[in-house]
Amino acid sequence: MSSAAAPVLRITSLSKTFPAQRALADVDLEVRAGEVHCLLGQNGSGKSTLIKILAGYHSPDPGSSATLNGAPLALGSRTTREQAVAFIHQDLGLVTEFDAVDNLALGNRYAGRWWLSERRERRAAQQLLAELEIDLDPGRPIREATPGQRTMLAIARAVAATDGAPALLVLDEPTASLPQHQVEQLFALMRRLRERGTALLYVTHRLREVYAVGDRVTVLRDGRRISTEPIENVGQDELIRLIIGREPAAFAPQLPAAGTETLLKATGVSGDQVADFSLQVRAGEIVGVTGLVGSGFDQALGLIFGARPRVAGEVTLGGQPVPPGRPDRSIDAGLAYAPADRKGLSTIQAWTARENVTLPRLPATRTARWLGPRAERRAVRPWIRRLNVMPADPDRQLALLSGGNQQKLVLARWMRLDAKVLLLDEPTSGVDAGATAAIYDVLAGVATQGGAVVLSSSDAEELCAVCDRVLVMRQGVVRTVLSKGDLSVARIVSETIRDSADHQEYRPCLSNLDPAS
Ligand SMILES: Nc1ncnc2c1ncn2[C@@H]1O[C@H](COP(=O)(O)OP(=O)(O)OP(=O)(O)O)[C@@H](O)[C@H]1O
Incomplete structure (x- = not known):
C-alpha cells in the first residue's frame, strides 16, 4: 500500500438518525486503493449502519455524500453493487x-x-x-x-x-466463526486482492487481526469518527483507549486452583455429530472445547444440557443425574446453557431488553412468574452497566440494538441465573473488546465462587486466555486434552487440524482439477 494511493471510497459528513437514536454523526472516511482499512468500534458505535448505508439498506441523513473512484456514489441505494463494490456479510449468500x-x-x-x-x-x-x-x-x-x-x-x-478485482470489498466480521488457520488463509487472499489494487474495508472486533492484516484503522465511537491512523502508529493499548474512550482495564483473571470436588460429569455422551464424549469438571475450573466445524465441538454442550437430542451417555451434576432432553431439569439441577445462535434461538426481538434478560426460565412448562417492569429494570441495570450495553436503556426494544449488544444481553440472561455450571457456546463472538473482558471476568467470578464453566470456542487465543484445560475434538470424538502448561495457539491449531484435509494449508487446488475439462 502506498500512502499516496488514490481514495477509492470517499465518504463525507455521513450521518444517520434512527427514531430516538443518532447512529452516525458527520463521519468522514477514505479508503484507498490497495489498502486494508479496518473499521473498529464498540458494539453499537455505528459500523453496521455505515456498511448498511453503503449496501443500500438504509438511507443516510441529508447532507451526507460519497464518491467511488471520484464519481458520485448514491448512498442508500443498491446501485453501489453495480459499481464494483462487493460486500461479504456473515450470511455469505x-x-x-x-x-x-x-x-x-x-x-x-x-x-x-x-x-x-x-x-x-x-x-x-x-x-x-x-x-x-x-x-x-x-x-x-x-x-x-x-x-x-x-x-x-x-x-x-x-x-x-468485477472482471479481476472489485474496486472496494467490504468485509463485515468474516472471521467470527473461523478457526485460526482458516483466518490465516482468508488473510492471504485479502492480501492478494490488496496487491491487485482493491480497497478493502474490514470490520472486526479482534484487535490482533487488525495488526495482522490492516494498513490503516478508523475508530468510531458513539457514531463519530474518533481517529484514522496507519496501524503502525497505534499500539494496542492506545487502540483500546480510542475505541472505549478511557484507559483499558487490564484483564488478569484470578483463577482459583481447581478444587477436588467434581461438579459436572459427562460419560459417553453421543448425539448427531458427537460420539462418546466424556468430561469431568471440578469446582473452580474453566474448560474449553474446540475443533473444526463438523467435529462436533459446537454440539457437545447442547447435548450435555439437553437442548440437543442425546442418544447415549450420562450426565451428572454434583452427583445427581441430569436427564436427557429436559432443559428444565438441567436448569433446576444448576446448569445454564447459552447457545451460539443466540439471536435465532433465544431472543424475542419485539420485546424489550429487560424482558429478554429476565425471561421466566421456562414459559412453556411452568406458570410464568413475571417480575413486573420495575423489578425487571432493577435486575437488568447492573448487567447493562457491567457489559456496557449501549444504549443503556432497559426499555429499549431488542431489535433496535446492535448485534453485539443483543449478544451481551442474552448472555447476561444465562449468567444471572447463578448456575453452578455455565455452558457457553462461542461466548464472545461479535462482542467488543471491552465487553469480552467483562465476560471473562464474570466467568472467572463463577469459578472463584466454586462454580465451573465449560465453553466451546473456535478462537484459540480466547481458549488460551481463559481455560484451565482444552478438549480438542476431531470427527466427533475428543482426540486431545491440552492442560494449562500445554496451551498455546500453535498447539491448539495443530491439534484441531491434525488428520484433516485442512492441515495441508495453502495447497494449490490444482490437484482437484480435471485437466481435460
Ligand atoms: N433499525 C434501527 N432502529 C433504531 N436504532 C438502530 C437501528 N439499527 C441500529 N440502531 C442503533 O444505532 C446504533 C449503531 O448500531 P450499529 O448496528 O451500527 O452498531 P455496530 O457498531 O455495528 O455494533 P455491533 O458491533 O454490535 O455490530 C446503535 O445504538 C443501535 O442501537
Whole structure:
C-alpha cells in the first residue's frame, strides 16, 4: 500500500438518525486503493449502519455524500453493487447444495459470457480458484467445504463479478466463526486482492487481526469518527483507549486452583455429530472445547444440557443425574446453557431488553412468574452497566440494538441465573473488546465462587486466555486434552487440524482439477 494511493471510497459528513437514536454523526472516511482499512468500534458505535448505508439498506441523513473512484456514489441505494463494490456479510449468500462452479455463476456476469458452455464455465471457475490460490474442489457441493473456504468462495464470486478485482470489498466480521488457520488463509487472499489494487474495508472486533492484516484503522465511537491512523502508529493499548474512550482495564483473571470436588460429569455422551464424549469438571475450573466445524465441538454442550437430542451417555451434576432432553431439569439441577445462535434461538426481538434478560426460565412448562417492569429494570441495570450495553436503556426494544449488544444481553440472561455450571457456546463472538473482558471476568467470578464453566470456542487465543484445560475434538470424538502448561495457539491449531484435509494449508487446488475439462 502506498500512502499516496488514490481514495477509492470517499465518504463525507455521513450521518444517520434512527427514531430516538443518532447512529452516525458527520463521519468522514477514505479508503484507498490497495489498502486494508479496518473499521473498529464498540458494539453499537455505528459500523453496521455505515456498511448498511453503503449496501443500500438504509438511507443516510441529508447532507451526507460519497464518491467511488471520484464519481458520485448514491448512498442508500443498491446501485453501489453495480459499481464494483462487493460486500461479504456473515450470511455469505451461497447455495450450499450447489458446487463452487454454480455458486460462482450465480448472478455473475461471467456466467453469461460463456453461456451454454458448461465446460468453459467450469474451466473459468477452476482458473479463478487457482489464480486466487483458493484450495477448494470446484465440483463438490459447498456444504462439504469449510467455513473459511466458503468465505473465500464468496470473495471469488465478487472478483468474478468485477472482471479481476472489485474496486472496494467490504468485509463485515468474516472471521467470527473461523478457526485460526482458516483466518490465516482468508488473510492471504485479502492480501492478494490488496496487491491487485482493491480497497478493502474490514470490520472486526479482534484487535490482533487488525495488526495482522490492516494498513490503516478508523475508530468510531458513539457514531463519530474518533481517529484514522496507519496501524503502525497505534499500539494496542492506545487502540483500546480510542475505541472505549478511557484507559483499558487490564484483564488478569484470578483463577482459583481447581478444587477436588467434581461438579459436572459427562460419560459417553453421543448425539448427531458427537460420539462418546466424556468430561469431568471440578469446582473452580474453566474448560474449553474446540475443533473444526463438523467435529462436533459446537454440539457437545447442547447435548450435555439437553437442548440437543442425546442418544447415549450420562450426565451428572454434583452427583445427581441430569436427564436427557429436559432443559428444565438441567436448569433446576444448576446448569445454564447459552447457545451460539443466540439471536435465532433465544431472543424475542419485539420485546424489550429487560424482558429478554429476565425471561421466566421456562414459559412453556411452568406458570410464568413475571417480575413486573420495575423489578425487571432493577435486575437488568447492573448487567447493562457491567457489559456496557449501549444504549443503556432497559426499555429499549431488542431489535433496535446492535448485534453485539443483543449478544451481551442474552448472555447476561444465562449468567444471572447463578448456575453452578455455565455452558457457553462461542461466548464472545461479535462482542467488543471491552465487553469480552467483562465476560471473562464474570466467568472467572463463577469459578472463584466454586462454580465451573465449560465453553466451546473456535478462537484459540480466547481458549488460551481463559481455560484451565482444552478438549480438542476431531470427527466427533475428543482426540486431545491440552492442560494449562500445554496451551498455546500453535498447539491448539495443530491439534484441531491434525488428520484433516485442512492441515495441508495453502495447497494449490490444482490437484482437484480435471485437466481435460
Ligand atoms: N433499525 C434501527 N432502529 C433504531 N436504532 C438502530 C437501528 N439499527 C441500529 N440502531 C442503533 O444505532 C446504533 C449503531 O448500531 P450499529 O448496528 O451500527 O452498531 P455496530 O457498531 O455495528 O455494533 P455491533 O458491533 O454490535 O455490530 C446503535 O445504538 C443501535 O442501537
